[in-house]
Amino acid sequence: MFAQIDLENAQRILLDRLSSLSSEYVVLTEGLNRVISENLFAVQDHPLNPQAAVDGFAVCGLPGGDSFRLLESPKNCEIRNLILKPGEGVRVTTGGLLPGNTEAVIPDEKIQKTSGEIIKLGQIVPGSNIKNPGEDFRRGELLAARGTCLSTGLIGLLMAFGYYRVPVFCRPKVLILSLGPQIVPCHVTPGPGEIRDSNGPLLGALSTKEGGRVIDIRTAGNKDLEESLDEISELFTEADLIITTGGTFDGQYNAVNWLFQKMNVETIFREVRMKPGCHNSAGFWKGRPVISLSGNPAACLVGFELLAAPVLRVLQGLNPNLKRVSGVCRNSYSGSQGPRCFLRGRLNYCEKGWTVDVLPGQKSSMMKSFINCNALIDLPAGRPSVQVGEEVSVILLTPFHFDLFAG
């Protein structure tokens, strides 16, 4: 009923039914890396009034005048009521208002101060060190477009315009279920034949990296599943994305099929033409995407990056496209006849350009490649292999890298 489909097809039918989550307000200082959900504009000119660009002295009567009578400093808020006369100067501070008739601000280091007088050292052109109204931003200019990640610089900029709280897309709530019957929660010491759940924490960290918020990491064997179905149903309701790992095989004990049936998950694909992770499947439960990944750790990691990460990006209003570069492979790999293959690799930039290493431990059951993996090498179907010096298509895995790469 469900034929194997291509990865791009799987991504498309998964993402086509998604839209970004609703938005919420967060305090700007808590919003690093959140995604802005509305265009934000300059609410006024910046600066609003002429301002001092340095700490120093506002002066009047520059042409010809080298010394200025130093007026007593008014409080900063009253300085704009002061009108300088030719030959007068007054202390001003960076970003502070200027008195009327200010011709320039002389920085401290170009001033010699005597009692009641300041003497200009060197040349000062009229207009120097004055920020003109609207010099930086005009009222109505776009500061940050919907879909922009809140960078450190944007946090400073938006705060200057009084955006103490900003609208951002909600972080997708992610539920993770480890379905293998022999899996025990990661805080439990495994008994003989049991395995500590490492895929759950792996998927949790991957979800966090992509901006998701993990609401629970559950382990459930077949029997436990039956017993905890009510609870799981409640968790499904709370989640924006459900990811399962393990129990994906094609036989009669398939825990994923069992769960999909019991929960009435509408399956959209059940097999993907890729290795590792050909048994990855997905569906929808009341509009929420459910992604089922293989229980083999490498297959789980690769499946997350190629299927779940794009979902998390769309839910946050981001572009889900995978980012790629061409890299020169520094070692060789020879796969057996089979489907398109995603190798765990280490991408590196050096003077000659991008290089990539095929990491040791490429069996889907092995985790050795996890130590240095920062990229996936995409090898076409047939007999996936790569020679030393061959150019390969490499998929970047860290969203923070994406802003370096066009498209």
Added chain:
Amino acid sequence: MFAQIDLENAQRILLDRLSSLSSEYVVLTEGLNRVISENLFAVQDHPLNPQAAVDGFAVCGLPGGDSFRLLESPKNCEIRNLILKPGEGVRVTTGGLLPGNTEAVIPDEKIQKTSGEIIKLGQIVPGSNIKNPGEDFRRGELLAARGTCLSTGLIGLLMAFGYYRVPVFCRPKVLILSLGPQIVPCHVTPGPGEIRDSNGPLLGALSTKEGGRVIDIRTAGNKDLEESLDEISELFTEADLIITTGGTFDGQYNAVNWLFQKMNVETIFREVRMKPGCHNSAGFWKGRPVISLSGNPAACLVGFELLAAPVLRVLQGLNPNLKRVSGVCRNSYSGSQGPRCFLRGRLNYCEKGWTVDVLPGQKSSMMKSFINCNALIDLPAGRPSVQVGEEVSVILLTPFHFDLFAG
């Protein structure tokens, strides 16, 4: 007394006196991007026992045998007490133990099942789908070296070895003080002539990005400083790094000098040959670094990246070196005669290699460049300028990018 010094010299005398902070244990699942403080090794072979690499059936008697009598599945923990006889098979699951005499595991998709019997479809080589003990890791192999950032993959890997809690360097506690007399806290609506503190939140976000933990963002004019000196002294005690912004000018009202004197901060440099931010200074207070940055927003951002970010990296046991690439400039910039200049730029990788744009708004008082800034362009002293098509040295600003760049 304190002559202007070169940036590299300033960095050196600041970093030379620092060492990494003490370490603490965190729950592994909470440790994404933290820095591991001890070498972590494989505590046992992985896998420890022969395991099934797929869901399927463990069989004995492969040579010649196409069908196997299906034994009733024991509980997983008891399967290792089972010894298969030739012609027998039993269900096993991925990662689960295998019965004695297992010759291979036949995956579900290569099995036809009848009542009490399984029939092999296609070829299965002896040893197939069995993970041998130590195949992935030998006991004692290094999993993560001291100084490694906890990646998503490492979280999965370490959990598989039972590292439920891991030793990491403490996050540096950062105190931020905005010293301009006209600055009001960011949650306060500024009155006439007052300025909302945007440098404080900017420095807070920058510190967070670099792994720091902001303990307070204070605004304090000269008068407030005097009154709150006891409180500031207490905050100094709590902090691992103190960053001030504003009040750096060279005149008699210099709030930084005042604060350094009152607090007995040992100044190590007071002027740096760079633009923006020539008035950046630094010192030590009871072993804690104190960095004073200009109050101009762009100077504040640049000063953080070149002086404070390396400090935060050393405190966390990381390499403090700035990461650079050569990029082709896509527009021109012409600075006035003066010191070495750090322009805010937008670095981008395309098919032809790295390009960089000089962003609009390069005055140190302007924030326009904050919108797209992801790099600094390092222009040498003299008459800092750059032409279209010229190669320039570009400093990367996001630590997450660093793992792509050697050295």
